Amino acid sequence: MIFGEFSAAAPEITLLALICIVLLADLFVKDEQRIATFWLSIAALAVTAWALVATAPQSTVIIFDGSYVSDALSQVLKLAAVGVVALAFLYARDYLQQNDLLKGEFFLLGLFGLLGIMIMISAHSLLTMYLGLETLSLSLYALVAFERKSASAVEAAMKYFVLGAIASGSLLYGISWIYGLTGSLQFDEIALAIQSGNASGAPLFFGLAFIIVGIAFKFGAVPFHMWLPDVYQGARTPVTLYIASAPKLAALALFMRVLVDGLGDLHDVWQGMIMVLAVLSLLIGNIVAIAQTNIKRMLGYSAIAHVGFILMALFTGTEQGYAAALFYTLTYVVMAAGAFGMVILLSRQGFEAEHLGDFKGLNARSPWFALMMLFFMFGLAGVPPWVGFIAKLSVISAVLNAGFPGLAVLLVLASVVGAYYYLRVIWIMYFDAAEDKSVFQSAPDTRMALSLNGVAVLALGIVPGWLMALCISVIAQI
Amino acid sequence: MDLSHSILSLLTWLPIFGGIAVLIAGDGGDSASSRAAGMRLLSLSVSLLTFVLSVFLYNNFDTTTASMQFVERSPWIEALNVEYFLGVDGISAPLIILTAFITPLVIIAGWDSIKERPAQYFAAFLILEGLMIGVFAALDGLLFYVLWEAMLVPMFLIIGVWGGQRRIYATMKFFLFTFLGSVLMLVAFIYLYNKAGSFNFFAFMELPLSLLEQQLIFIAFLLAFAVKVPMWPVHTWLPDAHVEAPTGGSVILAAIMLKMGGYGFVRLSLPMLPDGSMYFSGLMITLSLIAIVYIGFVALMQTDMKKLIAYSSIAHMGFVTLGFFLFWSIGSGSGAELGITGGMVQMISHGLVSGAMFLCVGVLYDRVHSRQIADYGGVANTMPIFAAFMVLFAMANAGLPGTSGFVGEFMVIIASFKANFWFAFLAATILVLGAAYTLWMVKRVIYGDVANKNVAALKDLQPREFIVLGILAFAVLLVGLWPAPLVDMMSATVNELLTQISQSKL
Numbered sequence: 001m002i003f004g005e006f007s008a009a010a011p012e013i014t015l016l017a018l019i020c021i022v023l024l025a026d027l028f029v030k031d032e033q034r035i036a037t038f039w040l041s042i043a044a045l046a047v048t049a050w051a052l053v054a055t056a057p058q059s060t061v062i063i064f065d066g067s068y069v070s071d072a073l074s075q076v077l078k079l080a081a082v083g084v085v086a087l088a089f090l091y092a093r094d095y096l097q098q099n100d101l102l103k104g105e106f107f108l109l110g111l112f113g114l115l116g117i118m119i120m121i122s123a124h125s126l127l128t129m130y131l132g133l134e135t136l137s138l139s140l141y142a143l144v145a146f147e148r149k150s151a152s153a154v155e156a157a158m159k160y161f162v163l164g165a166i167a168s169g170s171l172l173y174g175i176s177w178i179y180g181l182t183g184s185l186q187f188d189e190i191a192l193a194i195q196s197g198n199a200s201g202a203p204l205f206f207g208l209a210f211i212i213v214g215i216a217f218k219f220g221a222v223p224f225h226m227w228l229p230d231v232y233q234g235a236r237t238p239v240t241l242y243i244a245s246a247p248k249l250a251a252l253a254l255f256m257r258v259l260v261d262g263l264g265d266l267h268d269v270w271q272g273m274i275m276v277l278a279v280l281s282l283l284i285g286n287i288v289a290i291a292q293t294n295i296k297r298m299l300g301y302s303a304i305a306h307v308g309f310i311l312m313a314l315f316t317g318t319e320q321g322y323a324a325a326l327f328y329t330l331t332y333v334v335m336a337a338g339a340f341g342m343v344i345l346l347s348r349q350g351f352e353a354e355h356l357g358d359f360k361g362l363n364a365r366s367p368w369f370a371l372m373m374l375f376f377m378f379g380l381a382g383v384p385p386w387v388g389f390i391a392k393l394s395v396i397s398a399v400l401n402a403g404f405p406g407l408a409v410l411l412v413l414a415s416v417v418g419a420y421y422y423l424r425v426i427w428i429m430y431f432d433a434a435e436d437k438s439v440f441q442s443a444p445d446t447r448m449a450l451s452l453n454g455v456a457v458l459a460l461g462i463v464p465g466w467l468m469a470l471c472i473s474v475i476a477q478i
Numbered sequence: 479m480d481l482s483h484s485i486l487s488l489l490t491w492l493p494i495f496g497g498i499a500v501l502i503a504g505d506g507g508d509s510a511s512s513r514a515a516g517m518r519l520l521s522l523s524v525s526l527l528t529f530v531l532s533v534f535l536y537n538n539f540d541t542t543t544a545s546m547q548f549v550e551r552s553p554w555i556e557a558l559n560v561e562y563f564l565g566v567d568g569i570s571a572p573l574i575i576l577t578a579f580i581t582p583l584v585i586i587a588g589w590d591s592i593k594e595r596p597a598q599y600f601a602a603f604l605i606l607e608g609l610m611i612g613v614f615a616a617l618d619g620l621l622f623y624v625l626w627e628a629m630l631v632p633m634f635l636i637i638g639v640w641g642g643q644r645r646i647y648a649t650m651k652f653f654l655f656t657f658l659g660s661v662l663m664l665v666a667f668i669y670l671y672n673k674a675g676s677f678n679f680f681a682f683m684e685l686p687l688s689l690l691e692q693q694l695i696f697i698a699f700l701l702a703f704a705v706k707v708p709m710w711p712v713h714t715w716l717p718d719a720h721v722e723a724p725t726g727g728s729v730i731l732a733a734i735m736l737k738m739g740g741y742g743f744v745r746l747s748l749p750m751l752p753d754g755s756m757y758f759s760g761l762m763i764t765l766s767l768i769a770i771v772y773i774g775f776v777a778l779m780q781t782d783m784k785k786l787i788a789y790s791s792i793a794h795m796g797f798v799t800l801g802f803f804l805f806w807s808i809g810s811g812s813g814a815e816l817g818i819t820g821g822m823v824q825m826i827s828h829g830l831v832s833g834a835m836f837l838c839v840g841v842l843y844d845r846v847h848s849r850q851i852a853d854y855g856g857v858a859n860t861m862p863i864f865a866a867f868m869v870l871f872a873m874a875n876a877g878l879p880g881t882s883g884f885v886g887e888f889m890v891i892i893a894s895f896k897a898n899f900w901f902a903f904l905a906a907t908i909l910v911l912g913a914a915y916t917l918w919m920v921k922r923v924i925y926g927d928v929a930n931k932n933v934a935a936l937k938d939l940q941p942r943e944f945i946v947l948g949i950l951a952f953a954v955l956l957v958g959l960w961p962a963p964l965v966d967m968m969s970a971t972v973n974e975l976l977t978q979i980s981q982s983k984l
Contacts, residue, residue, distance in 0.1 A: 378631065
């Protein structure tokens with residue numbers, strides 16, 4: 001029944017319809033009442049979340065002639081993406097208002113980006129994947145440049161666009177090789193063709209390499225990370241928050257769908273490449289982050305290091321590794337959103353709190369938010385009892401179980417290096433005297449969201465069992 | 479309600495939630511306000527209540543059995559088969575009591591010498607207390623590791639916020655050194671977990687391990703514990719951390735946190751890795767003797783009182799590790815038991831004595847704001863009561879019979895005589911060196927003529943300081959004159975431990 005087919009894609013269809021409504025409504029809203037767009041967008045997210053829960057499939061459903069899939073993994077990732085985008089909007093509203101940037105475009109582009117993310121998560125063919133990816137990427141390029149008058153934002157957007165276009169081209173080129181060799185764009189048929197030996201050898205590896213370049217770019221893995229620090233720094237903080245969080249879920253989906261579902265039989269081939277990417281990302285991300293004085297840039301390099309951890313879990317090619325990567329990504333996104341949320345909280349009209357020095361003496365200005373930032377920093381550093389520790393633990397466990405003790409030792413040593421720059425933020429907040437004694441001008445809803453976010457980072461670390469069980473069961477259903 | 483089924487949870491969580499309550503109560507931004515006074519009383523009552531609970535633990539402790547007591551067990555992270563598993567035996571119970579005993583003293587000692595953000599200060603110590611008790615009670619590897627690492631966070635803040643001039647350097651070094659040491663222990667735990675299917679310590683102990691596995695895991699554990707003890711040559715963070723920490727921080731660091739390392743050796747390394755321990759026992763004895771002799775000489779040359787006590791701590795902790803690893807040089811017999819018991823008594827005694835020494839320095843520092851020996855002289859003339867206490871603790875630090883310092887050191891020296899004359903010869907140098915550096919410091923600080931106008935203006939102990947030092951003096955003499963209850967608590971567990979380490983896993 002055709003209607004039944006559509007129901008598996010109902011969340012995306014709902015979201016698209018809602019975006020059109022928000023877009024139309026935004027046309028008729030006066031600048032002073034632009035806040036209405038924000039509330040409409042939040043409502044759209046709420047309805048999408050409801051649609052996701054209401055149409056949750058009992059088992060894996062593949063629709064549209066095998067190009068779209070709805071399964072447990074897609075449910076979890078999509079719900080997380082919707083939640084994180086809502087969080088990003090919540091943090092952004094007050095900041096945008098204070099900086100006269102409250103425009104409908106921010107929310108609309110954010111929603112379109114979410115649509116792209118959801119399509120990527122549910123992709124079951126290379127073409128669907130590519131369409132979702134481009135929907136996301138184009139939204140992101142525009143989001144970065146969203147403040148037209150800012151030279152740094154436009155520069156960052158340009159850099160992102162040019163490099164992103166190259167990466168998309170590389171991915172598309174790889175896709176065309178795979179298509180030519182296997183005769184299909186669908187992941188299951190590609191997997192069959194490879195299993196049956198119809199496609200093999202050097203040309204296949206050649207196509208695979210190009211696809212991995214595309215994936216590595218989207219993740220921001222070294223050596224395809226060049227755009228990441230500049231974009232993180234150049235974009236407005238709410239945009240950075242958006243880029244730093246939800247698209248990581250999409251990148252994980254890209255990996256899981258293409259390399260595991262589609263090209264899983266080439267695991268022996270891609271494993272080596274992913275390992276190199278992971279090791280380089282871990283080392284370069286952590287070491288270069290130490291030298292940063294801009295906190296957005298520092299968090300950018302820290303993101304690269306965290307990607308190293310995620311890739312290390314994926315590299316194992318085991319179910320345990322995939323579950324660890326899923327757990328890591330879900331929890332990392334929550335922590336990263338919180339850390340950028342703090343930067344937003346400290347900023348006010350005409351002032352970006354993006355230098356480490358702007359955090360000086362935060363403990364004297366606001367003990368509660370200093371404590372929240374401490375939670376985020378220790379969480380990202382992987383110190384127990386915050387959730388970052390459990391995430392690192394599951395990755396290390398997967399790597400050890402897959403028989404790579406040397407890499408496990410490398411992982412823990414890299415996290416010691418990483419601890420230095422997170423600790424430095426805490427030292428600046430707690431041990432240095434405040435230079436800027438002004439009172440925060442942030443809105444109560446931002447504060448509330450941030451507090452809940454911080455408490456969640458601790459609470460998830462103390463009771464991680466349910467989320468871990470969820471990740472394991474989701475991966476087991478693939 | 480029967481307390482014995484939840485006593486360990488209470489001991490762990492009461493101070494932590496008490497600390498959170500103190501944070502919420504706050505100090506109103508003014509250390510002299512009535513709100514701050516109420517907050518201080520709350521902190522003190524939480525820590526005293528914890529101590530009362532630890533007395534309950536002592537009274538109900540069964541000294542005849544080596545098995546775990548007051549066990550609490552429930553699933554924590556079911557997906558990983560991690561349990562919330564607590565229990566104590568003769569090794570951990572005395573350390574828990576020590577922790578609960580020292581913390582109220584630290585809180586009284588910081589009563590009004592902490593002017594800046596007192597609520598955060600007291601809260602940090604209470605939370606730290608709960609985490610430390612949790613470490614001693616945890617019997618699940620992951621729970622142990624979580625508490626072990628979480629412990630660093632309050633200490634990092636205590637040194638960094640309330641420390642001295644070079645506090646940031648000291649606290650970063652402290653955190654990164656100990657963090658680096660610990661992460662490899664985590665890798666070892668996960669390796670054992672992957673083999674055993676759970677993080678339970680008893681499952682680890684039953685696991686058959688090849689010699690190579692035992693050696694590698696021993697090294698991973700060694701890094702974690704040696705940094706904490708600290709053993710030469712990874713001790714360099716300790717003098718910095720001790721010197722820069724506020725008095726309370728130094729006391730907790732010396733009295734309890736250093737004991738984590740020694741505890742780790744007896745709880746994990748020895749019973750889980752008997753063959754690995756045997757393989758490395760020569761190395762461990764050598765490192766311990768270097769710590770005793772070489773660090774003893776280093777202590778002799780210090781001009782800063784806190785640094786001197788810090789080095790003296792390293793030398794005294796050398797006795798602990800020496801006692802633990804003598805077993806294989808002695809073989810079977812009563813000597814081995816003496817070595818391990820002596821090491822453990824030494825841990826308790828050092829906790830009391832070094833804590834008291836740091837408190838004495840704190841008393842002087844609060845008045846003169848200097849830690850340099852050269853800035854003092856003739857303190858006995860203006861502070862006679864204080865001088866009496868300081869001389870007593872110095873004697874205990876030098877191992878004078880009748881004080882707690884003597885008991886543990888004497889046991890370890892006897893044990894090392896049974897092992898090898900030269901071990902005993904080198905170990906006994908601490909009696910000479912320890913007396914030399916401690917008493918020389920006391921001579922320069924306490925005796926002689928009044929050195930300068932700062933010393934002339936000194937006022938003797940306040941009642942608050944008198945209470946703290948008096949209680950510690952009583953404890954030092956009690957353990958020194960009547961160590962039997964302490965040794966009885968340990969003996970059953972030590973005998974069980976000896977059978978465990980004498981059974982090869984190969």
